[in-house]
Amino acid sequence: MSADSGEDPPSEVEQLPEAYGWKIFMFPGIKDHVAHVEATRKLSIRDDDVLVAAYPKCGTHWLWEVTQMLLRQTTDYEKRTKEQVMLESPGGLERAEQEPSPRILNSHNPFVHLPQEIISKKTKIIHVIRNPKDAAVSNYWHLKNIHNVQDLQFQQHLNVMMGKSQLPTQFDYLQQMSEFERTHPGHPIKHVYYEDMKKEPIKIIKELAQFLNVPASDEFCQDVANACSFEKLKKLEEAGAKNFPTEFAHVLNELGGKMHFYRKGIIGDWKNMFTVAQNEIFDAYIDSCIKNKGLNYTFIYE
Numbered sequence: 001m002s003a004d005s006g007e008d009p010p011s012e013v014e015q016l017p018e019a020y021g022w023k024i025f026m027f028p029g030i031k032d033h034v035a036h037v038e039a040t041r042k043l044s045i046r047d048d049d050v051l052v053a054a055y056p057k058c059g060t061h062w063l064w065e066v067t068q069m070l071l072r073q074t075t076d077y078e079k080r081t082k083e084q085v086m087l088e089s090p091g092g093l094e095r096a097e098q099e100p101s102p103r104i105l106n107s108h109n110p111f112v113h114l115p116q117e118i119i120s121k122k123t124k125i126i127h128v129i130r131n132p133k134d135a136a137v138s139n140y141w142h143l144k145n146i147h148n149v150q151d152l153q154f155q156q157h158l159n160v161m162m163g164k165s166q167l168p169t170q171f172d173y174l175q176q177m178s179e180f181e182r183t184h185p186g187h188p189i190k191h192v193y194y195e196d197m198k199k200e201p202i203k204i205i206k207e208l209a210q211f212l213n214v215p216a217s218d219e220f221c222q223d224v225a226n227a228c229s230f231e232k233l234k235k236l237e238e239a240g241a242k243n244f245p246t247e248f249a250h251v252l253n254e255l256g257g258k259m260h261f262y263r264k265g266i267i268g269d270w271k272n273m274f275t276v277a278q279n280e281i282f283d284a285y286i287d288s289c290i291k292n293k294g295l296n297y298t299f300i301y302e
């Protein structure tokens, strides 16, 4: 575990529109975040839409690739749709409108800020969960790359992850998800743990196929697991393959950041970043959130 210092979160990630009642993620390149969220809530949902929902850095892209291949019954990268439809990204809503069915919509925003028609359409939701320590570390490097906060100290970032800013924390997100499940019993939600996908990809891919009601032989599941392995996806991204990274990444890159979706792809990288003291504080924070928010998630740390 490493050493770090610093107390307060940087102002860049603290500034949120005050008029808006609930926490949202602010993507660079969007001028009016409140208007964007309002438009997102009104987005028209199609009967066969699928939503991949996750707190940032929990494996959204990975599950998007897998879901694409399952729905389209092919591991050919060229046959997947052009673009990951991240609703809160610049142009995300326009892309959603243009996307051929079946669409796979993505969002990091909590339920209160998602298209409300998801409820009446009983849209299938794939919810990706990752242990909060690795998610925090992944988020840290992501922010340093794209948000122009190169001086961000890990301790400052941990403060944000522990709710000392107006950004939604992973536990705010999970609380909203639990609340949604509680208030909409029977809504189709498949929870996928990042760590389970790492350890038993074929088993989870089979379960996902069942959830999506698509055929999946053992051989096809194996092919999907191979085609969506970290090594494969990272190599494609590095080679600048078609739609790797997505158009959205290009938008961010033009704004002066550097977007990487595939960094290390391992369980337990948190051990390289957390000091012993930080780990103790974060453990206590996790325990208190689980208890106080009445959450039922069991995280896997190695």
Ligand SMILES: Nc1ncnc2c1ncn2[C@@H]1O[C@H](COP(=O)(O)OS(=O)(=O)O)[C@@H](OP(=O)(O)O)[C@H]1O
Residues within 6 Å of the ligand: 054, 055, 056, 057, 058, 059, 060, 061, 062, 134, 137, 138, 139, 141, 142, 198, 228, 229, 230, 231, 233, 261, 262, 263, 264, 265, 266, 269
């Ligand atoms: N196939 C595969 N196997 C294992 N790990 C993978 C895979 N694909 C993506 N990743 C890792 O997922 C992290 C990025 O998560 P997201 O895609 O949710 O990021 S984002 O919030 O949408 O930007 C990020 O984690 P870190 O490497 O820890 O930073 C990615 O590397």
